[in-house]
Amino acid sequence: KARRALEELEPLARHYDAVIANPPYFGSGSMNPWMSKWVKKNYPDGKADLFAAFICRGFSLADERGYSAMVTMQSWMFLSSFENLRKSIIETKTIANMAHLGARAFDAISGEVVQTTATVLLNDYQNARGGYVRLVDPLGEAAKSAALREAIRNPECGWFYRANQQDFKKIPGSPIAYWMPESLRNDFVRGVPLADIAQPKKGLGTGNKDLFLRLWWEPSHESICFTAADREDALASKRRWFPHNKGGEFRKWFGNCDYIVDWADDGKNIKEYRNAQEQLAGYPRNQDCYFKECVTWSKISSGQLAFRFKHSGDIFNEVAPAFFTDRETMFKLEAFLNSSVCQEVAKAISPTLDFQVGQVATYPVLPKVLEKPTEGVVEQNTLLSRTDWDSYETSWDFADLPLIRHHTPGAALAQAYESWKAECNKRFYQLKANEEELNRIFAEIYHMEDEVPIEVPLDKVSVHIVFDAENDVPEELKGGSYVRTKADEVKSLISYAVGCIMGRYSLDKPGLVLANQGEGLAEYLQQVPEPSFTPDADGIIPLTDVEYFHDDATGLFVDFVAAAFGEEHLEENLEFVADALGGTGTPRQVIRAYFRDGFFADHCKTYSVQSAGKRPIYWLFDSGKKGGFRALFYMHRYTPDLLARLRTEYVLPQQDRYRTQIDVIDDAMA
DSSP states (O other), X not given: OHHHHHHHHHHHHSOEEEEEEOOOOOBGGGSOHHHHHHHHHHOGGGTTBHHHHHHHHHHHHEEEEEEEEEEEEGGGGTOGGGHHHHHHHHHHSEEEEEEEEEEOOSTTSOSSSOEEEEEEEESSOOOOEEEEEEOSSSOSHHHHHHHHHHHHHOGGGSSEEEEEGGGGGGSTTOOOOTTSOHHHHHHHHHSEEGGGTSOOBOOEEOSOHHHHEEETTSSOGGGBOSOOOSHHHHHHHTOSEEEEEOOOSSOOBSOOOXXXXXXXXXXXXXXXXXXXXXXXOOEETTGGGTTOOEEEEOSBOSSSOOEEEEOTTOEEBTTSOEEOOOHHHHHHHHHHHTSHHHHHHHHHHSTTSBOOHHHHTTOEEOHHHHHSOOHHHHHHHHHHHHHHHTTSTTSTTOOSOHHHHXXXXXXXXXXXXXXXXXXXXHHHHHHHHHHHHHHHHHHHXXXXXXXXXXXXXXXXXXXXXXXXXXGGSOGGGXXXXXXXXXXXHHHHHHHHHHHHHHTSSBTTBSSOSSOSTTOOHXXXXXXXXXXXXXXXXXXXXXXXXXXXXXXXXXXXXXXXXHHHHOSTTHHHHHHHHHHHHOOSSOHHHHHHHHHHHTHHHHHHHHTEETTTEEOOXXXXXXXXXXXXXXXXXXXXXXXXXXXXXXXXXXXXXXXXXXXXXHHHHHHHHO
8 A cells, every 4th residue: 555655656756748637627616624724834835726736736746947837727827816816927937828718718618708819838937938829719628729820830929928037027916917008017017997987886785675776667766865965864864765876787878877875874784683693794994985976887797897977976896996085086987997998808807797886996097198188078968978877767877759849739759769769879979989089099098009999889889770670770780788779669659558547657747646656647737637548547458369458558558649749640649659559450559469479578678677687667458378368557656455356357357248248159169
């Protein structure tokens, strides 16, 4: 046994010209206590992950001038937990060559989680420039292999780089940002970190988002305070819910205003909340900044970093960090942070798409960033983005439907649609032009005119653009979050019509009307005494395949269209709606089919938010797969007797109609 052990250990005692490995990936959080302690003691620079410990071990196996070549996760190149390892390599070893593979380097491993790099390290320091091949864009083994071979044949290919590893020390945290232009690396020395001007901060951690967070349309509207200037103001309001900035999808300048948080009694419930282990779970950080206007971003993103302005009244979340200063300075910093120059900074400092507070705090700000008068452009961008955001009913500042606002008395619905489409598209291209102007300004300030794109891709403009049909959408925009078609606009019209039928909205009053629990027609008429369109009396809207009820969805929608756009063009307008929806039959038949089979699914899609799922405000009663009876009701008009009324006034009469039809059919067949 001793001889066998000696034979196994002998290779580990020798030194080699080359050490080659694909070590296991195993984060410190997954290690058991003994293993974690052992790794920390023996490989302190590699304690964050087992593969990093193997990198350290590789050097002890290699000759003094030997090589260690390993395929590892790319995380050691960037994350703060590997900073000591990077500094040790930069100071005492030499990065000879690297093939930065990124995601999907191996066809057997799908997804974005495993992102790798193949590195050849000399076990000695030489003041030489290493060779780096950037292969993060090609997807799949074959594509990356072909790109690597092309880089070897043709170093001028565009994805082969030379870099002196000592230059990485100019960047905070010393990330292996080999592709970063020298001018930008020097800007970390010439400029000051963002934190010196406006310190980014983490916000509230509730400890239980399901318990303490809601989407703004869920509670009664009167229980929400949208205007608190500070904590004292919020406390004095006696309200429970307050706007909560929680990040969200890619959107620049303004928006992602979806959540509210339970901050009653200055957050008493959150501050006292204990988890299953009886530990205090809430983290109300930086409370002195709550309700102040700020610039914020989503900490986790699936793509490009995007900064947004937030007016006063919000509490910011830990996943939506923010910075605070005077508005002019905020706008100037936001202009830089949303530029293509800053995107290059983010690729180096935050390449894992986790834009942490400490990382953003180090972004370099040159003096001219605050000297250039860019705040006017940012103010216009904010207005453009806010106008777009508030044009849809999921905004708490939604006032009325754009198609109705654009309607000219005596004209058809098609004219209103064309006018609204023109407004959207003008706004889209104006924002695109403004962002390109900012890109030009900051490319000049940072001497990167030939290093960063000035043109903003269509799919990175974060306001809506409207096309008549899916076939009209450019390839670059297909599947984009901000692309809408005529069908989408017509569906928004139908959704708004249902809102007016339910009493949530009115043609005669902007914004919300009925939005508090238990309100009904009497409360509506107090606010709108002489409505041009009267809501349904009981707030129960049957969805039927033929007209069984006088107040079914199709009949009420036709009445709404007549009230909103006039009787003169009613049939033409119904035909416009039906053509946009698609389907066969008369316009009323197409609209009826949509209400029965398509409306609720679209409604759930409209009232859903990233990570929150479907949160509809109109709920569907459905008797089952055969669709014998379906009806909508508005959750804020729910009363304890609703189910009883639904049964006696709708379900039982419908059953009687079915029995009568069966008798007629039986008699005909007899």
